[in-house]
């Protein structure tokens with residue numbers, strides 16, 4: 001049996017922190033090669049810790065770790081991207097926290113999750129660059145797909161029949177769009193206008209930059225956020241804790257005059 005190296009390097013996005021003891025914290029990290037794992041940073045809550053700023057949640061960092069008996073231990077950390085614009089903006093940070101929570105919930109530790117790291121990095125980069133909030137729909141749709149929960153957007157999810165170009169039910173329980181004839185047996189869902197169907201199909205086919213350039217008005221953004229939120233909750237089989245925070249931030253931001261950056265949902 002070959003020994004794993006005692007010390008290794010990786011890069012990842014910090015998803016979550018929980019504090020233990022006087023000054024230590026355990027961080028959950030999502031990486032490209034090692035998947036998701038937890039590791040401990042000793043003394044990281046002391047003011048003098050050199051790793052402190054490089055292990056904040058929502059930071060993309062270069063990491064060095066030593067294998068530990070139970071948890072690996074961070075020995076070095078260096079920020080690649082701090083996502084300052086995201087952090088300094090209430091709406092953008094709420095969106096990013098929501099995406100990080102989903103990336104965490106939809107992955108399991110020590111398992112290969114190809115694509116999730118790149119997807120999260122992509123949405124964080126886009127939010128940092130000032131992309132509109134609907135890029136989060138792209139993230140949700142592709143995260144569902146990477147997790148084996150593709151939404152059926154081409155034909156009826158129940159009968160496989162053709163979909164008319166009209167307002168159509170989208171149901172998490174049915175697994176996607178549902179034709180008029182099957183609607184009664186589809187469980188709960190939301191009616192998606194033709195424009196919304198087009199946006200979702202575009203999100204599936206386009207890259208994130210192209211999708212960010214699509215114009216999504218506030219009402220449609222709300223419907224799409226609801227439909228994808230339903231699918232996320234259905235597959236997680238529970239509420240996403242940051243989604244109520246995100247909804248509150250969104251509500252507050254609507255109550256004040258629009259600023260330069262795109263609307264939230």
Ligand SMILES: [Zn+2]
Nearest residue numbers: 156159179182
């Ligand atoms: Zn049908």
